Amino acid sequence: MKFEAQFDEAARRRIAEAVGRAEALSRGQIVPVVVEKSDPYPEVRYRGALLAAAIATAAVLALHLPVTLAELPLVQLAAGLLGAWLSMWNPVERRLAGARALDQAVRARAVRAFHENGLHRTTEGTGVLVFASLFEHEAVILGDRGIHEKMGDAGWDRAVAALVAGMRDDDPGRGFVEAIAQCGARLAEHFPRDPSARPPPNELEDAIRASRT
Incomplete structure (x- = not known):
């Protein structure tokens, strides 16, 4: 799942604007990050090859197929290559x-x-990461020490659910916007901005960060 196919310029702009709105409510700093895949999972290729080779061997033996002992390794190799390919x-x-x-x-x-x-x-230790991994269809929200002391991991459940729902609906941009709004509301509860004070500096850029892995 390619980042470019899911996040066009308009989607990236909506996400940055959502960060700006959320940060205007509090003293927090929100950073959205998306990766296409969190790990290459190299072991999966071996599992696919071994599984396919085992299935091919079992089929030859169970169905009494006309395969000689000399030919069996070739059947296993072909099945293994197919399994490794399918595992991609x-x-x-x-x-x-x-x-x-x-x-x-x-x-x-x-x-x-x-x-x-x-x-x-x-x-103030109020940085919040809004993170999504497209291949796995999973999301994580991490708060720095200040906000984590007040909320823990469970405090972000609704925001995580919104982001995951967006990915499953093939609209992760919408998921980010909704999750960021949820995070902003929670930050405003615990770290509200004093309207009479000078606005705090925007320490971290609002734009979404993206990488392949």
């Missing part, structure tokens, strides 16, 4: 990787993105 199809790759591996990869990539984008260096 997204639904098959996700299934062979397994839900736990997908979750771990997305979480690890989100933590990396949090630090890559300087969210751990905001003045």
Whole structure:
């Protein structure tokens, strides 16, 4: 799933505007990040090859196919190559990787993105990462120390659900806009902006960040 196909200029502009609106309500700093895939999952190719070779072997033995012992390795090799090729199809790759591996990869990539984008260096510890991984159809929202102390991980559940729903509906741009609005509302509860004070500096750029992995 390519970033360019999902986030045209208009979608990127809507997301940046959503960040601006959300940050206007509080002293928080929100950074949206999207990656096409959180991990290359190289082990999936081997699993696909081994599984296909095992199925081919079982079929030869169960159906008593006219394959000699000398020919069996060739059948297994051909099946293995087919299995490795099929494992590159997204639904098959996700299934062979397994839900736990997908979750771990997305979480690890989100933590990396949090630090890559300087969210751990905001003045009041109120940086919030809104992260989506398109291949896995998963989202993570991470708050820096200040906001995490008040909300924990569960405080972002509605925002995560909105972002995941957007990806599943093939409209991740809408998901980001809705999730960012949810984050802004929660930040406003805990870190409201003082209307009589000078607006805090915008420490981090509002635009969405994107990468292949």
